[in-house]
Amino acid sequence: METEENYLERASYTWSEDSIRLFATPSRTARGLFFYMQEAGYFKTVWPYFTERANLNSFLVVCTLSGEGRLQYEGREYALLEGSLFFIHCMKHHEYHTVKGKNWEFLWLHLNGMNALGYYEKFVKNGFRILDIREKELTEQTLRKIIAINQKRELTTEVRTSGLIGTLLTELIVQNTAESRQAILIPEFVRAAEKYLEQHFREKVPLQELADMLHVDRFYLIKEFGRYVGISPHEYQIELRISYAKELLKYSDLSVNEIAYACGMNQTSHFISLFREREHSTPARFRKEWRPGPAERGGREAEGRSCRRAGE
Numbered sequence: 001m002e003t004e005e006n007y008l009e010r011a012s013y014t015w016s017e018d019s020i021r022l023f024a025t026p027s028r029t030a031r032g033l034f035f036y037m038q039e040a041g042y043f044k045t046v047w048p049y050f051t052e053r054a055n056l057n058s059f060l061v062v063c064t065l066s067g068e069g070r071l072q073y074e075g076r077e078y079a080l081l082e083g084s085l086f087f088i089h090c091m092k093h094h095e096y097h098t099v100k101g102k103n104w105e106f107l108w109l110h111l112n113g114m115n116a117l118g119y120y121e122k123f124v125k126n127g128f129r130i131l132d133i134r135e136k137e138l139t140e141q142t143l144r145k146i147i148a149i150n151q152k153r154e155l156t157t158e159v160r161t162s163g164l165i166g167t168l169l170t171e172l173i174v175q176n177t178a179e180s181r182q183a184i185l186i187p188e189f190v191r192a193a194e195k196y197l198e199q200h201f202r203e204k205v206p207l208q209e210l211a212d213m214l215h216v217d218r219f220y221l222i223k224e225f226g227r228y229v230g231i232s233p234h235e236y237q238i239e240l241r242i243s244y245a246k247e248l249l250k251y252s253d254l255s256v257n258e259i260a261y262a263c264g265m266n267q268t269s270h271f272i273s274l275f276r277e278r279e280h281s282t283p284a285r286f287r288k289e290w291r292p293g294p295a296e297r298g299g300r301e302a303e304g305r306s307c308r309r310a311g312e
Helices: 028-033 116-123 136-151 157-183 188-200 207-214 218-229 233-251 256-262 268-279 283-290 294-311
Strands: 008-012 020-023 035-045 050-054 059-067 069-073 076-080 084-089 094-098 104-113
Touching (some): 035 136, 035 157, 059 069, 059 116, 059 136, 069 084, 076 084, 104 116, 104 136, 104 157, 136 157, 207 218, 207 233, 218 233, 233 256, 233 268, 233 283
Antiparallel strands (some): 050 094, 059 084, 059 104, 069 076, 069 094
16 A cells, blocks of 8 residues: 555556657756756557556646546546646646547646745645646647757756746746636725725825725735735835835935835835845845946946937
């Protein structure tokens, strides 16, 4: 009997002769820095193809090209139709198979890397779901590129593979986040609170007054705002202030004191502390890094004038 710690894999390998199964052995550098491919391929399967697995340190992406399959994951079964994609953690028990009487054609990728678990956790933050891929050609092309460049390994294979995997996972998270937000019926008072804070972030906004204005309990407002927005109303207002401060630091000549007041903070020391906590930099250092100094700006302006005179 399999225990929780034991690796489990059972399968029926009924796929076509032109199917592809490719293995890769990542270097120490890839394991330490990159996303990396473990296995990848293209399968055209027939009944009774299936794979059952658990306790494998890997993440799996499967994109259905045609036909129909099934996935069993976290106690539920999902239909896998053309254009659908799933992204799972292979430490968890899972099983996927072809539907009897039908073929199932798909591209697949086993991946891992330093940030792979973080990307997966972000993907399932609001619950696991099967994606109906919007950019089907782009997703298919990305998976096929990963396979192609790993069939002929070169010095740049691992870094290129990492870039493609990062692009793929980012797109999955973006699409899943957007669809999850649309699928959830966000309470109107939460949307109203967001809008009010965006319009009045430079003002003092007591939570009790905001709650009274929206006709909800203050603690309920904090709880539901955090549930749907991801942070508290107070933290949301701070983020808006810091973003506005960064804009002023980069594009205005206001002093740090003036910017603190412009953002609604009466104590400059408090503003600097909040800025450093979130940006790991002081406002003055941020300004220095993100905009040229007077001498450099003057040099660029003189160069521009010189170029204009040359073109006259």
